[in-house]
Amino acid sequence: MRNIYFAVLTILCFALTSLADVRVKQRVTMAGQKIESTRSIKGSRERTEQKIEMADPSMADMMPQIATITQCDMKRSVRLNDRKQLYMVEPFQTATDTTVTKTTPEPTRTTTTRQGGTMTFTYTIKDTGERKTMFGLQARHLIITQEMESSADSCSGPSKMKMEFDGWYVDFSAEFNCPQATPPMPPSRGSKPDCIDKIVYKGNAAARLGFLLEGTMKMFGQDGSVQMTQTTETIELSRSPLEASLFDIPASYKQANSSQELYAVSMPNMGDMMGRSRGDQPSSGNTGIVPLANASAKSVAVNISLAGGSSGNQAEIDQYVRSRIAAHGFRPATGSGDYTLSIQFNKVKESTAGKIGGMFGKVAGVPTGGVGKVDIDMTVTLSGGRSGEAKVKNKFDGPATDAIHAAIDQALDQLLNDID
Secondary structure (H helix, E strand, C coil): CHHHHHHHHHHHHHHHHHCCCEEEEEEEEECCEEEEEEEEEECCEEEEEEEEECCCHHHHHHCCCEEEEEEHHHCEEEEEECCCCEEEEEECCCHHHHCCCCCCCCCCCCCCCEEEEEEEEEEEEEEEEEEEEECCEEEEEEEEEEEEEECCCCCCCCEEEEEEEEEEEECCCCCCCCHHHCCCCCCCCCCCCCEEEEEEEECCCCCCCCEEEEEEEEEECCCCCEEEEEEEEEEEEECCCCCHHHHCCCCCCEECCCHHHHHCCCCECHHHHHHHHCCCCCCCCCCCECCCCCCCCCEEEEEEEECCCCCCCHHHHHHHHHHHHHHCCCEEECCCCCEEEEEEEEEEEECHHHHHHHHHHHHHCCCCCCCCEEEEEEEEEEEECCCEEEEEEEEEECCHHHHHHHHHHHHHHHHHCCCC
């Protein structure tokens, strides 16, 4: 009986520990861009927030601050715009939501699959033996090297990539388990790939590293030169109790009618923007943020079309385009405007290196969204008082969101700079 008692007590203690509140705030820097992310967990709920640090405070004030709350107990996700006090609720998908009933049989496929070459993944973990205390925990200094090499006869041809993670890791769990939030996708009956490589793993990729507190990730090119560097630093790490209200919808918030409304930017007063560009101080009693820009500014409506299978969030793209329109001195319009921007994304595709880099990052505990290239094919048409067209077909540095923003900037600079 005593053994049973201690066994039950041990299980209860483990359960209580696994459900303890967790709060992690980190800053990731890449190519001079800093992104601050905050992750909070309380029982069956999680709240995540991201903030891009900008050199221009007025631009930062325009960007919406969107928080995502996963309420596993209620089988739904909630997005909050704290500046506008708006929210949207998205129920989890269920098996019945993703079931597709077909009334006609699938055509017989004659595509054959050929055997490609070999892709070899090599993982090396070196413990330097160095130790130091960080956030009250003992941190280990690890250097993780991960390499990928494909043979000449592989499906994508010969290639070689190396990534090195040099960081401090601690035994700390920030896992959130909510299986309903990511329901399994139904089996795909699409066309089979016409080439399959043999995958070979070397080293111990399954070794438990712990949680990354601080470190640098470097990506090397074929010639051994550094192609990209990304640093991670932890600002806050705690298991202190968190307020339950942080994981719920505030009573004063109103439900948004659409994603566009939730993500819409707060437009700065054009007079204040001009004053700041001259170095003037904002007038007293004016926050510089009003629902609409100066009424005398020309309005620009936006239509965005994202091809199926493309990377990117259409609501986020719409919000970014509107912020850039405002930065050019125009007034983003809902519906019709003096001008109309029609943006057609024909293709937004991440390179194989980007996908592999993401897989590497998961193993090492480092976010690697910026690895690889993003292939973008986009056409932007301006109509109204003046017409024009800008075509962007190029490869941009990842991640996909940054690449899309760069392509948009390139097109809008070409079309909007010449408008009076």
